Amino acid sequence: VLSNLSAMLINRRLLKAKLQARPFGKDGVEILMQDAARILNISAADAAYFAFTGEHTNTTYNPDDEKINILFKDGSVRDISEVDNALIQRSLSMAVKKFYICYLTGE
Numbered sequence: 880v881l882s883n884l885s886a887m888l889i890n891r892r893l894l895k896a897k898l899q900a901r902p903f904g905k906d907g908v909e910i911l912m913q914d915a916a917r918i919l920n921i922s923a924a925d926a927a928y929f930a931f932t933g934e935h936t937n938t939t940y941n942p943d944d945e946k947i948n949i950l951f952k953d954g955s956v957r958d959i960s961e962v963d964n965a966l967i968q969r970s971l972s973m974a975v976k977k978f979y980i981c982y983l984t985g986e
Contacts, residue, residue, distance in 0.1 A: 880925045894929065894981040903932045903980045911982040918985055929983040936976045 887893065908930055915929035916922065940947060940959065947959040 880921065880928050883919055883921070884928065895984045896979055896981045898977045898979050900977065902934070902978045908932055908980065908982075911980075914985070915983040918983060930981070932978065932980045934976060934978045936974050938974045 911930035912923060912926040916926035919926070919929065948956050949959055949962055950956050
């Protein structure tokens with residue numbers, strides 16, 4: 880497995896990754912694992928390194944961690960959280976959860 884992963888990395892044959900808002904189905908992952916096992920001639924257990932899913936949560940802006948300052952035309956500087964724009968404040972502080980699937984392609 881490590882040899883295959885290393886060779887793929889060196890040759891820039893990276894796993895394909897897709898993101899979506901809903902979790903991926905187990906049936907699709909099983910099919911991708913079977914494909915990886917067939918392509919690489921490895922066991923089904925080892926194929927789990929070449930087809931897997933997960934989730935990632937990201938918050939675009941956390942005012943406790945970082946500050947984004949906005950320079951206004953009048954020369955004043957204010958933190959983005961102080962700007963009177965509900966769209967900016969709401970969308971920046973919300974956590975976004977995405978589900979991903981990574982899998983081996985037959986290329």
